[in-house]
Amino acid sequence: MTDNQQVLATKINTIYSAQQIQARIVELGAEISADYKNVEAPVVIGVLKGAILFLADLVRNIKINDALQVEFVRLSSYGSATESSGRVQAPYLDLPNICQRHILVVEDIVDSGRTAKFFLDYLREQFDPASLKMVAFLDKPSRRVIPVNPDYTGFKINDLFVIGYGLDYAEKYRELPYLGELVGVDGEGE
Ligand code: IMP
Ligand code: MG
Numbered sequence: 138m139t140d141n142q143q144v145l146a147t148k149i150n151t152i153y154s155a156q157q158i159q160a161r162i163v164e165l166g167a168e169i170s171a172d173y174k175n176v177e178a179p180v181v182i183g184v185l186k187g188a189i190l191f192l193a194d195l196v197r198n199i200k201i202n203d204a205l206q207v208e209f210v211r212l213s214s215y216g217s218a219t220e221s222s223g224r225v226q227a228p229y230l231d232l233p234n235i236c237q238r239h240i241l242v243v244e245d246i247v248d249s250g251r252t253a254k255f256f257l258d259y260l261r262e263q264f265d266p267a268s269l270k271m272v273a274f275l276d277k278p279s280r281r282v283i284p285v286n287p288d289y290t291g292f293k294i295n296d297l298f299v300i301g302y303g304l305d306y307a308e309k310y311r312e313l314p315y316l317g318e319l320v321g322v323d324g325e326g327e
Contacts, residue, residue: 149310149317152299153292158316159194161291166198169241169272169289173201176268179239184256185211185229186311187245190303191274191291195243208232214252225255232263240266245303246275250283257285275299275316292316 153161173179179201183192196205211229240260247253253271260269273287279296300306301313310317 148320149300149313150320151315151317152294152297153302153316155314158291158302158314162191162194163198165272165289165291166195166200169195170198170200173199173239173241175202176239178203178206179241180206180208180235181241181243182208182210182232182260183243184245184252185209187303187305188243188274189311190314191245192243195272206235206238208235210256212252212256214249223249223251225252227255230259234264235266236264237267238264239268240264240270242269242271244271244273244287246277246299247271247273247285247287248277248280250281250285253285253287254283274302275304 181192181196181199183189192207196207199205209229210227210232212225212227214223214225242253242256242260244253253273257269257271260266270288272289272291274291276287276290276293277296278293297318298306299316300310300319301315301317303311304316305311306319310319
């Protein structure tokens, strides 16, 4: 174990291991593949930054007849702390013309539901999609402020602040291959 791993190991409780996450993604990929088997040219839109690892693993497990188009936007509703700012910002919302296409949004986590609601409404208005679904790596249903539900969910979790596998605390820990809970963080940003 390196020094760095020792430091992390003392501060992070594992919620889902890398192996558990990968196994669940194989199942999700199979479910999505079955539903999209004969769908023409679906567009997968990853919401940066949190969905990077999830999208990368998920698309490799989607096997359908047509090719996928992959796009990204960057949305944020959190500051650097563990509480949502309540406002959704869109630092990058540059999408090509995907009018009338079948769109699958890939989110890291649905918490209050504000980000998901903002983006789904935006896509409906801008592109009048042939279909619009959302897959979220994580769902925290107990935190919901706005009623919005993912069509596919990796894991439902309780109200705890998680990091790793794309999710950050103050822009840190996204690179961890597992999902963990930070121990000893009081909710204040840096
Ligand atoms: P919502 O708009 O409140 O649903 O929040 C969605 C965004 O908040 C996610 O895309 C994450 O970036 C962030 N977020 C919510 N819960 C957590 C968490 O437990 N850990 C890290 N980021 C989180
Ligand atoms: Mg974040």
